Amino acid sequence: MAPAQAYVDAVARGDLDGLVNAFHPDGQKLLVRWAPAGSDGWLAHYDFTRRGDRISVANLQYA
Template identity: 45%
Template sequence: MNLRSILPASLLVLALAAASGCAGTEKAPDAGAAPAGGASSAAPANPPSAKQGDALATLDPAVKQYVDAVNSKDLDKVVSAFHADGVVSDVGREIKGADAIRAWVDNEVIGGRLDVLENTPREGGNRVLVQFAPGGSGGFRAYYDFQIRDGRIARADLTYA
C-alpha cells in the first residue's frame, strides 16, 4: 500500500522520518511489522503488555469501541462510536460530522494498527497515548484526547506525542 494514499502530508513526513530513524524521532520496533507494501495482520504481532492491558481496562466504552473497531478494520463500528455531529481534530485539521468522519476513517485509519500505550481517564473522556501504524508501517506515537457525550465520542483531538 502506498503511504501517500492513506496519510495526509504532515503525517507522511513524520511516519517516514520515524521509519528511517531520523534524528529527533523514535524508531518504532520492527518486530511484527508487515513488509513494506504488505497488509498488516488483524492480530497484534505482540500481545499487549501489562501496562497496555491496564490502559485498555480503564478506557471509556466508546473509546474502546473505537480502538477495537480500528484494529478489526470495521469501518461502520468506528463511525458508530462517534456522535452524528462528532468532530475529529487530526493534527489541527477539522473533520466534522458522520459523513466526513466516515471518509477520514476509510481513507486514513482503516488498515492500520492502533495500540493503546497509556490511558488517563478524566471526567468526560480519556486521554490516551497510542502507537498508530498505518498500512503496515512502523508508525508513530500520538495523543488522542476523547470527549464523550451520552456514551459516544463527541470530539477526538489527535496530536503527535
C-alpha cells in the same frame, strides 16, 4: 471509557461502520496525519470527549 474502547476496537478490526458509530451523530471534524506504509511507527496521544455513550470530540496527535 467505553466509547474510546469502541473506537480503538473498530480501528483494530478495520471496521468502518464501528468507527463511525463510536462518534455522536451530530458530527465531528477530525484532522489526522497518516504515516506512509512501511514506517517504523509513531507515538500518538488521543484525547476523547464523550457525550452519552459516544465520542463527541476527538483530538488525535501523532508524533
